[in-house]
Amino acid sequence: MPSPTVVSPEKLRATFRWMLLARALEDRIASLYRAGGSIVGGVYLGRGQEAFSGALGACLSKDDGDIFGGLIRDMSGRLAFGEPLLDPVRAYLGSAAGPMRGRDGNIHRGRPQEGLPAMISHLGSLVSVVAGMLLARRMQGKQPCVGATSIGDGATSTGSFHEAVNMAAVEGLPLVVAVANNQFAYSTPTNRQYACENLVDRAHGYGITGYVVDGTDLQACLETFTQAVEAARETGKPQMVVGKLLRLAGHGEHDDASYVDPALRKEPSGRDPIEVAATYFDDAEVRRWQEDALKQVSEAVAKAQNEAGPDASEESWLALASAHLVEGQSE
Amino acid sequence: MSTTYLAAIREAQAVAMREDPNVFIYGQDVGKFGGAFKATKGLIDEFPDRVMDAPISEDAMVGLAIGAAIEGMRPIIEMQFADFSSIGLNQIINQAATHYWRTGVPCPITLRLPSGGTAGSGPFHSQSMEALYAHYPGLVVVTPATVEDAYSMLLESIQLDDPVVFCEHKLLYYHLKADRLPTVNLPIGKARIARSGRHATVVTYSAMLHESLKAAAMIAEDGFHVEVVDLRSVKPIDTDTILGSVARTGRLLAVGEAFPWGGVTAEVLSRVVSEGFDLLDCPPIRLNAKDTPIPYHPNLWKAHRPTADSIYAALSELVRK
Numbered sequence: 001m002p003s004p005t006v007v008s009p010e011k012l013r014a015t016f017r018w019m020l021l022a023r024a025l026e027d028r029i030a031s032l033y034r035a036g037g038s039i040v041g042g043v044y045l046g047r048g049q050e051a052f053s054g055a056l057g058a059c060l061s062k063d064d065g066d067i068f069g070g071l072i073r074d075m076s077g078r079l080a081f082g083e084p085l086l087d088p089v090r091a092y093l094g095s096a097a098g099p100m101r102g103r104d105g106n107i108h109r110g111r112p113q114e115g116l117p118a119m120i121s122h123l124g125s126l127v128s129v130v131a132g133m134l135l136a137r138r139m140q141g142k143q144p145c146v147g148a149t150s151i152g153d154g155a156t157s158t159g160s161f162h163e164a165v166n167m168a169a170v171e172g173l174p175l176v177v178a179v180a181n182n183q184f185a186y187s188t189p190t191n192r193q194y195a196c197e198n199l200v201d202r203a204h205g206y207g208i209t210g211y212v213v214d215g216t217d218l219q220a221c222l223e224t225f226t227q228a229v230e231a232a233r234e235t236g237k238p239q240m241v242v243g244k245l246l247r248l249a250g251h252g253e254h255d256d257a258s259y260v261d262p263a264l265r266k267e268p269s270g271r272d273p274i275e276v277a278a279t280y281f282d283d284a285e286v287r288r289w290q291e292d293a294l295k296q297v298s299e300a301v302a303k304a305q306n307e308a309g310p311d312a313s314e315e316s317w318l319a320l321a322s323a324h325l326v327e328g329q330s331e
Numbered sequence: 332m333s334t335t336y337l338a339a340i341r342e343a344q345a346v347a348m349r350e351d352p353n354v355f356i357y358g359q360d361v362g363k364f365g366g367a368f369k370a371t372k373g374l375i376d377e378f379p380d381r382v383m384d385a386p387i388s389e390d391a392m393v394g395l396a397i398g399a400a401i402e403g404m405r406p407i408i409e410m411q412f413a414d415f416s417s418i419g420l421n422q423i424i425n426q427a428a429t430h431y432w433r434t435g436v437p438c439p440i441t442l443r444l445p446s447g448g449t450a451g452s453g454p455f456h457s458q459s460m461e462a463l464y465a466h467y468p469g470l471v472v473v474t475p476a477t478v479e480d481a482y483s484m485l486l487e488s489i490q491l492d493d494p495v496v497f498c499e500h501k502l503l504y505y506h507l508k509a510d511r512l513p514t515v516n517l518p519i520g521k522a523r524i525a526r527s528g529r530h531a532t533v534v535t536y537s538a539m540l541h542e543s544l545k546a547a548a549m550i551a552e553d554g555f556h557v558e559v560v561d562l563r564s565v566k567p568i569d570t571d572t573i574l575g576s577v578a579r580t581g582r583l584l585a586v587g588e589a590f591p592w593g594g595v596t597a598e599v600l601s602r603v604v605s606e607g608f609d610l611l612d613c614p615p616i617r618l619n620a621k622d623t624p625i626p627y628h629p630n631l632w633k634a635h636r637p638t639a640d641s642i643y644a645a646l647s648e649l650v651r652k
């Protein structure tokens with residue numbers, strides 16, 4: 001067993017503030033979605049997963065070349081890792097100024113050359129991409145850096161996930177896989193997803209180290225991810241962290257999640273991680289941070305709302321970097 | 332000294348790795364064993380850290396290549412057989428093919444697909460997958476038919492900043508030979524007139540080039556001179572060269588080894604009909620494999636795919652229309 005990890009008060013506070021920012025932003029995006037007219041496409045929230053996701057993002061170092069392959073419910077982790085606040089705002093509002101330029105949006109966003117690969121919808125498929133980024137770093141002598149990605153309980157059933165974790169284990173890559181077991185994949189409960197006792201049992205099968213953590217408790221999440229990230233950095237081997245929590249929203253904002261038994265909210269795993277973490281701090285201080293988060297969100301939304309969407313007449317329509325090989329260019 | 336199509340593929344990879352430290356090879360059995368067809372034989376001795384055996388995980392292999400490419404590497408993925416690239420389909424068409432357009436970050440990966448039928452290989456070791464990949468935006472799909480093209484087009488594929496599906500034909504591996512490897516060649520995207528003629532045009536690619544050339548020689552005995560166009564790359568298709576040839580001959584036969592529904596031959600016909608209808612003296616013809624899985628027994632297999640005889644028969648009909 002690794003020795004107990006000490007999490008500094010600064011790190012706890014900083015991560016909590018990213019969680020508050022993520023929550024404030026997602027609340028705002030959800031309300032814009034309900035109001036209609038400004039959000040392009042669907043909205044998928046990370047509510048309930050802010051501690052688990054944020055702790056992972058906060059334990060990585062973007063400046064040192066770490067990688068964070070965020071997924072659907074990683075607003076908090078992406079922000080903590082260093083994604084600019086304007087990126088998700090622009091992606092959701094369809095601004096052409098964001099890195100996806102209106103060609104993709106909402107959760108499908110990233111800055112691949114800054115350690116933020118841009119997820120595609122197909123679940124499970126990002127794990128091997130992060131592994132490949134790490135392999136490249138190793139071949140280029142740029143180690144030790146760590147790559148992390150997250151996955152839901154449902155997506156652990158994909159062949160893609162299995163292939164990638166097994167491959168990362170075979171290649172010995174410093175990959176941290178964060179499994180956010182939020183008890184549902186859209187409407188499907190976990191007993192229709194897997195038959196093992198606990199998803200962490202799979203780590204043994206891959207020959208990698210597994211960790212279990214209370215995904216609603218920021219302190220615990222920070223301790224565990226600190227250990228896992230350090231272990232990946234030191235041993236160069238994959239680590240799997242499984243967090244138990246509950247999705248405190250619909251699958252997307254179009255979904256009322258009426259299939260979720262309200263009793264689950266009363267379980268320890270149904271706690272709101274923001275309420276849990278708020279107890280570590282002084283109420284007045286929390287309120288100040290919340291106000292600051294709201295202000296940042298308002299400014300970012302106001303800015304993106306004034307930006308134009310993409311102009312189809314100015315779109316290059318080039319799917320290849322080799323423009324001379326794009327069909328129909330001469331016509 | 333003569334070089335085979337297979338040796339040209341091996342040599343192109345060696346040259347690419349010598350010239351660029353970012354090139355590496357990942358695939359099943361490609362290391363010490365040298366690959367199922369020996370296309371990487373000996374490469375691990377010269378590049379011990381850049382030729383790696385992969386687990387049987389085509390999805391993860393392609394995903395890994397994409398990640399490495401984002402970080403500036405130029406991976407070559409060897410699929411053991413083209414048929415198994417279906418397991419990596421999602422990564423190829425959804426992750427690799429969309430990457431540059433979505434993010435502005437190029438994804439230079441080369442996917443080598445040992446393709447096409449050989450006697451006794453059956454339904455799952457014989458497929459021609461080019462049409463499937465060509466359908467998706469964001470991929471370059473090439474189908475070299477000669478030793479020279481295998482060499483120069485593989486080198487060019489590795490250098491391109493886009494994902495390339497490199498369909499190398501297994502039937503050509505050993506028996507096709509060239510005296511020397513080229514230093515200059517036509518670029519990807521340009522078709523080549525493999526034989527000149529004035530009575531009809533055959534548009535084809537990969538192993539079917541050789542069947543078509545045989546058929547052209549056969550029909551020359553009957554007094555008909557057929558022009559044969561080797562597409563070389565199927566995405567993009569060199570429509571100008573095709574139309575130029577049809578303008579000279581007025582008649583078109585498109586030949587492919589793949590299944591008949593849609594595909595490269597259908598694309599060729601649709602382009603000629605929509606862009607060069609007035610050039611045609613009679614309705615164009617397509618000749619493809621049959622619309623069944625690829626048979627195992629040579630008696631069936633020979634009848635399943637186009638051959639010099641069936642191409643000759645189609646041409647005989649075409650030139651007399």
Ligand SMILES: Cc1ncc(C[n+]2csc(CCOP(=O)(O)OP(=O)(O)O)c2C)c(N)n1
Binds near residue numbers: 152155156158184251
């Ligand atoms: C391969 C694949 N199949 C289906 C979907 C549609 N889909 C999107 S999210 C989702 C549920 C995902 O559940 P889980 O992995 O547990 O993550 P969560 O949404 O609970 O965070 C499904 C089925 C998809 N995106 N990818």
